[in-house]
Amino acid sequence: MSSESNNSKSAGMRPGGVAAAGPSAAISYPKAQEPMGLNRLFSLSYPVKSGIARVALLALAVGFEYLSRNCDKLKKEISTWEEGRVFALSVLSKGPSVVLRKENGAIRYIGGNLKDSEIVFYFKNIDSALMLFAGLIGAHTASAQHRTIVHGDIGIAMEVLRAMNIAQSYLYPGIVLKKTFKRAPKLSFSEQVLKAKLMLALLPGIAAAAKK
Amino acid sequence: MKSDFYEFFCPVKVISGKQALSNLPHEMDQLNVKRALVVTDKGVAGAGLISYVQDAFQGSFCEIGHIFDETPPDSSNMVVNQVAELFRQKNCDCFVAVGGGSCIDTAKGANIVVTEQTDDLMKFRGAERLKKAMKPLLVVPTTAGTGSEVTLVAVISNVQAGVKMAFTSDRLYPNVAILDPKMTMTMPPKITAATGMDALTHAIEAYYCLQKNPISDSLAITAIKLAMGNLVKCVENGKDESARLAMANSSLIAGMAFSNSMVGVVHALAHATGGVCHVPHGVANAILLPFGMENNLAKKACEIGELAPYLCGREIQGDDRAKAGAAIQAVRNLNKKLNQLSGLPNRLRDAGVTEDKLEAIAKVAVNDGALIYNPEEVTFEEALEILRRAF
Numbered sequence: 276m277s278s279e280s281n282n283s284k285s286a287g288m289r290p291g292g293v294a295a296a297g298p299s300a301a302i303s304y305p306k307a308q309e310p311m312g313l314n315r316l317f318s319l320s321y322p323v324k325s326g327i328a329r330v331a332l333l334a335l336a337v338g339f340e341y342l343s344r345n346c347d348k349l350k351k352e353i354s355t356w357e358e359g360r361v362f363a364l365s366v367l368s369k370g371p372s373v374v375l376r377k378e379n380g381a382i383r384y385i386g387g388n389l390k391d392s393e394i395v396f397y398f399k400n401i402d403s404a405l406m407l408f409a410g411l412i413g414a415h416t417a418s419a420q421h422r423t424i425v426h427g428d429i430g431i432a433m434e435v436l437r438a439m440n441i442a443q444s445y446l447y448p449g450i451v452l453k454k455t456f457k458r459a460p461k462l463s464f465s466e467q468v469l470k471a472k473l474m475l476a477l478l479p480g481i482a483a484a485a486k487k
Numbered sequence: 488m489k490s491d492f493y494e495f496f497c498p499v500k501v502i503s504g505k506q507a508l509s510n511l512p513h514e515m516d517q518l519n520v521k522r523a524l525v526v527t528d529k530g531v532a533g534a535g536l537i538s539y540v541q542d543a544f545q546g547s548f549c550e551i552g553h554i555f556d557e558t559p560p561d562s563s564n565m566v567v568n569q570v571a572e573l574f575r576q577k578n579c580d581c582f583v584a585v586g587g588g589s590c591i592d593t594a595k596g597a598n599i600v601v602t603e604q605t606d607d608l609m610k611f612r613g614a615e616r617l618k619k620a621m622k623p624l625l626v627v628p629t630t631a632g633t634g635s636e637v638t639l640v641a642v643i644s645n646v647q648a649g650v651k652m653a654f655t656s657d658r659l660y661p662n663v664a665i666l667d668p669k670m671t672m673t674m675p676p677k678i679t680a681a682t683g684m685d686a687l688t689h690a691i692e693a694y695y696c697l698q699k700n701p702i703s704d705s706l707a708i709t710a711i712k713l714a715m716g717n718l719v720k721c722v723e724n725g726k727d728e729s730a731r732l733a734m735a736n737s738s739l740i741a742g743m744a745f746s747n748s749m750v751g752v753v754h755a756l757a758h759a760t761g762g763v764c765h766v767p768h769g770v771a772n773a774i775l776l777p778f779g780m781e782n783n784l785a786k787k788a789c790e791i792g793e794l795a796p797y798l799c800g801r802e803i804q805g806d807d808r809a810k811a812g813a814a815i816q817a818v819r820n821l822n823k824k825l826n827q828l829s830g831l832p833n834r835l836r837d838a839g840v841t842e843d844k845l846e847a848i849a850k851v852a853v854n855d856g857a858l859i860y861n862p863e864e865v866t867f868e869e870a871l872e873i874l875r876r877a878f
């Protein structure tokens with residue numbers, strides 16, 4: 276205790292712990308710790324993070340399109356939706372967006388203009404979006420932690436969320452699903468095959484979607 | 488007490504105690520408003536409570552611009568639009584809600600319509616989409632249940648669709664909440680029991696749902712202690728002033744807790760039961776609460792078990808499961824007691840729900856936003872199963 280107070284005196288500290296101004300006040304503060312593992316994502320520059328978020332959103336959009344034509348579970352989930360339903364995911368304030376519409380019974384990616392969206396899921400900032408895309412948190416945790424907000428009818432948003440969960444179950448590895456879903460989905464053999472086919476279709480799909 | 492990340496907000500000034508209502512004009516003055524639109528309902532007005540409010544204005548420069556006493560149970564989007572129109576016509580500058588959740592939420596909804604200068608509340612459905620500063624809202628609750636006087640939520644019926652809509656925004660918090668025991672003393676025993684169980688449900692769900700945090704945890708426990716110590720007393724003797732004030736506080740504190748940790752499957756099912764079969768919110772919650780707690784046992788036995796001493800009034804021996812089981816049994820015992828004292832229904836069939844409606848309720852429930860915050864996943868089939876057990 277006494278040595279601490281001596282130190283603070285010699286470092287020009289006031290009793291409250293605030294460094295006094297003047298040349299004798301040079302204190303060496305410990306450096307902020309370098310982020311480790313996936314946390315490095317968050318120390319990237321904004322344009323890089325925004326680019327990653329855009330690719331992740333496009334992957335979700337492409338996955339949605341593909342699965343709405345090929346996955347029975349998703350087909351059933353969206354069968355009760357009205358034709359023309361438009362929903363979107365967007366990163367506030369200047370981040371990327373993807374807008375999807377139900378057309379001819381399937382989901383179609385229609386670009387990034389939010390104007391006609393009935394439901395928009397907003398990420399409050401780019402880091403919150405990356406946490407979800409990197410599989411660090413699930414959609415319900417993002418909601419519970421106020422990292423996302425919904426504009427539009429909550430009932431419709433719940434329907435879209437269920438569909439989005441189905442799409443995500445084909446986009447993430449099982450280990451991530453175990454961590455991020457309330458109840459991790461179990462894919463049958465034929466669903467695993469569908470997942471593999473989706474993975475093959477993903478890259479060209481993202482490249483095509485990026486041109487829209 | 489796991490809380491990796493949380494937000495907590497409650498900007499409401501609380502005034503609680505005997506004759507607290509007399510402070511209403513002073514609080515209006517502090518908010519720089521003078522002319523109130525009082526939003527109430529026929530039951531509250533019929534109980535003579537609006538005359539207390541009128542008395543409170545005597546000797547002040549503030550006045551009542553108009554009294555709207557046509558609020559229906561669970562409010563409605565149409566009535567909200569109508570109240571907003573009255574606010575403009577009568578040149579009012581603030582809302583004073585005097586009533587239960589139905590009146591408070593009507594005032595919140597009308598405030599959205601007035602502030603956003605729209606003609607239709609429905610355009611503002613969703614979360615966190617209100618940006619403009621709202622008109623001041625002062626609340627005098629006359630039930631002890633919803634806690635709406637300190638929450639960011641307005642629950643309003645969409646009459647055409649038969650669903651209850653939730654609007655949430657930090658802007659929806661009232662400015663002032665006034666708890667005066669004389670305002671709840673006229674509540675009949677059955678409404679006292681039902682609304683009290685709503686408060687208890689808020690506290691219990693807040694304690695184990697996904698947004699729980701250290702602040703909401705302490706509020707939830709205080710609310711549970713107050714409810715367990717006073718709800719039965721209020722039902723047995725409605726004139727017990729100190730029990731009434733304690734229940735008003737329990738409801739308010741539970742409201743602060745759940746506004747920041749949200750509620751789960753019990754509320755999702757209760758909202759749907761209210762929307763489809765018009766069962767009063769508190770009645771539906773009371774019936775469904777033990778079943779909702781059971782639904783979360785696999786994931787939240789520890790948290791539910793932590794509530795056992797407060798719900799049972801004594802320490803419970805054993806592991807988490809044993810403690811959680813005792814907590815759930817304590818809720819069932821309380822329901823039984825309230826049934827004996829006031830006729831509060833203990834099964835959905837006794838609350839006017841018919842078996843053929845259960846599927847429709849489950850269908851609405853899985854689209855209720857509260858389900859997001861329930862720790863356990865709940866599918867349509869599981870929601871239906873809970874309803875069948877509660878039937």
Ligand SMILES: NC(=O)c1ccc[n+]([C@@H]2O[C@H](COP(=O)([O-])OP(=O)(O)OC[C@H]3O[C@@H](n4cnc5c(N)ncnc54)[C@H](O)[C@@H]3O)[C@@H](O)[C@H]2O)c1
Pocket residue numbers: 528529530531534536559560561562586587588589590592629630631632633634635638639640641642651670671672673674675678682685768769
């Ligand atoms: N906004 C929120 O945070 C929130 C939270 C929970 C519930 N709610 C909503 O609130 C509504 C229910 O509110 P509630 O349970 O307070 O009931 P309520 O407002 O519908 O009132 C129930 C009945 O009690 C009567 N009453 C109220 N106070 C009385 C008194 N002191 N003396 C005599 N009669 C009295 C009313 O006239 C009415 O007939 C539901 O729509 C529910 O969804 C909102």
Ligand SMILES: [Fe+2]
Pocket residue numbers: 633685689754768772
């Ligand atoms: Fe409630």
